[in-house]
Amino acid sequence: MPLPSPLATLAASPIAWRVNARARRGPYGPRQASVLSHAAFARAKAEITRWPGYAPTPLLALPGLAKALGIGALWFKDEGKRFGLKSFKALGGAYAVLRQVQKVIAARTGIADAPSADIAAGKYRHYTKDVTVACATDGNHGRSVAWGAATFGCRCVITIHAGVSQGRADAIARYGAEVRRIKGNYDDSVRQAAEDAKANGWIIVSDTSWPGYMEIPKDVMQGYALMADEAMAQLGAERPTHLFLQAGVGGMAAAVAAHFWEAMGAARPRVVLCEPDKAACLFASVAEGRAATIAGDLDTVMAGLAAGETSPLAWEILEDCADAAMTVGDAAAGPAMQLLAAGVGSDPPVVAGESAVCTLGCLAGAMRDPAIAKALELDARSTVLLFGSEGDTDPALYETLVGRPADQVRAA
Ligand SMILES: Cc1ncc(COP(=O)(O)O)c(C=O)c1O
Incomplete structure (x- = not known):
């Protein structure tokens, strides 16, 4: 044939x-x-x-x-x-965001593993609204993290690199995330996001690991x-x-x-x-x-x-x-x-x-x-x-x- x-x-x-x-x-x-x-x-x-x-x-x-x-x-x-x-990517970033939000709620209320439906319904809004999750992305992971943040009631800052198309950036912003574009490549954006998170007390929800950063x-x-x-x-x-x-x-x-x-x-x-x-x-x-x-x-x-x-x-x-x-x-x-x-x-x-x-x-x-x-x-x-x-x-x-x-x- x-x-x-x-x-x-x-x-x-x-x-x-x-x-x-x-x-x-x-x-x-x-x-x-x-x-x-x-x-x-x-x-x-x-x-x-x-x-x-x-x-x-x-x-x-x-x-x-x-x-x-x-x-x-x-x-x-x-x-x-x-x-x-x-x-x-919808499966990973959003799930990791939920786990982090649950940890914040547990630390502040003593309630372990608060049900995701309750969190999404705003029951813990008082505790989640000041949490900011952040990450670098070439598109899809950031979309997942932003979706998770929107669903579970926290703030979100996503760092993208020069090569990420505007269409992908817009898709992330539609979930209410702040999108920051840097010069350089994906690995530069990972480093920048980590630095910004450290300076601002944000939680990095990364899809990649590095020494000392493995659990998320x-x-x-x-x-x-x-x-x-x-x-x-x-x-x-x-x-x-x-x-x-x-x-x-x-x-x-x-x-x-x-x-x-x-x-x-x-x-x-x-x-x-x-x-x-x-x-x-x-x-x-x-x-x-x-x-x-x-x-x-x-x-x-x-x-x-x-x-x-x-x-x-x-x-x-x-x-x-x-x-x-x-x-x-x-x-x-x-x-x-x-x-x-x-x-x-x-x-x-x-x-x-x-x-x-x-x-x-x-x-x-x-x-x-x-x-x-x-x-x-x-x-x-x-x-x-x-x-x-x-x-x-x-x-x-x-x-x-x-x-x-x-x-x-x-x-x-
Ligand atoms: C559509 C798509 N496929 C595959 C991958 C590769 O996943 P990983 O970076 O975990 O290897 C990605 C990562 O962003 C992706 O967006």
Whole structure:
């Protein structure tokens, strides 16, 4: 069968790959369990699934695309439908904001774990209104933190860097957050937000960790694990042989990989980390054997993945279970988005944003090169799960890259 033309373009996009010699296939280890565990996850799940508007996001089977790629099955978890925020990030930042607000309430009233519905209804307004949560973001995490702050009644300051589009900034401001734009890249904005928070007594709710700052990013990642949990339930008894996971700082990939690993033990899926070639800090981490930092302006169209500093917490998990790392060029984003929008064969049309499709670029590249496919054990028996981590979070950019607005894609 001739390749659909965006797939031919996609498969021709340059990729790089490397195997992680440190990956192991034993049971979920204590090192990982000290970061994320099903026990701690139970609390996040009980909380988030109670929030108004909660519904599991769809898990789509894409048999047409799987066949065109040469694999047995392809599943796509569509996070574009996550709450009203259009990305999986809604699960992490907002949950971590709630946990911080609950801690403030506990410290001031002695009431531990005040119910989120009561907090959202303003019962503790007196205590929450002077709390300010803050973070740096390339868009989606800040939107989640701002949404959490608006829902749970506290103030919010979000720092963005030069490369964040105005559309993304406006989407954050719509939740009532103060948005501050700085010069520099994502990592500069993380440092600036931390400095401002220290000077003003704000609580930083970051999606990345650093030495001495680990607890809040754990909550963020524990929230992300819900999408892996939903996917496992939606798959029934089936389990993927491969997870292709996109990475910015690595928190999402770590949360998903850990959730599958803890559930499946030594039979866990192969994990392939995927990044844009301009912001490949996990790729560097695999080479260096530590949570690596890379330099540069990180200027990639896959804005959610534009991070140069690996989260040390994420690395605690990924060092042992990321079997390989790949990078793909920005040129892959448009064709991958178009391919999903058009659907192959009878596949449904899917609205996937720039950061959602990095994995499809890497998977197509791997299937084009027999040596890579063999090394990653990818063949017609493989069943691959991808996480469509965002929908059209930047609608104008989506329309530019796909050639039609998301509404038209959905209506097709
Ligand atoms: C849409 C999207 N996908 C993936 C990621 C990567 O997540 P992480 O930075 O935890 O690796 C992000 C991060 O902002 C994102 O916004």
